[in-house]
Amino acid sequence: QVQLAESGGGLVQPGGSLRLSCVASGFTFSDYYMTWVRQVPGKGLEWVSYISDGSDYTNYLDSVRGRFITSRDNAKNSLYLQMDSLRVEDTAVYYCARAGRFPSSSLLYWGQGTLVTVSS
């Protein structure tokens, strides 16, 4: 069955960096767009970014563009989110989700999330 497992969250100071990973299994990873979604504890969901199956296209939430980079390694069935210049307002649980085979497709499968806390 489809499984997504995020890792790499933790406590980081404002201005710092963190790299999240998401390992996928149970499907042909290289066939699908992948997405990052975040959720401030107790608040709603917020779409962060997506990357196309072959890494040709990426798209970002305006507030993270230029600070976050989404990448993937299809040979390792892995998705990454490099987060630089972190701000307090980036504190959230970050989920990876499998999208479909086009940009505006549904997020059918989700990981369990990893918590990122930005605080001094």
Added chain:
Amino acid sequence: NFVLTQPHSVSESPGKTVTISCTRNGDSIASKYVQWYQQRPGSAPITVIYEHNQRPSGVPDRFSGSIDSSSNSAFLTISGLKTEDEADYYCQSYESNNHGVFGGGTKLTVL
């Protein structure tokens, strides 16, 4: 940018039917697919409806989705309510530039 507006909360009794709305301002609701996600406390979201009205395998047929162009809204209907349906529900769609947008979420109470 567009906004998806959901009621903050709804409540209904077990066995009844509830409908949650998701209203899009701006572009037509039909211009991009709408999804619905269920999130129980302490858990990750799961998809209950995708592409307006499709149900993933494993989701009971008590869950259904629809759109209405006249109100520019999408709707999630849950029939035969069970206590296990108590959760937050989020609608989601995309802008023309393929940025994802989520509604603010609706807390469903089954009492």
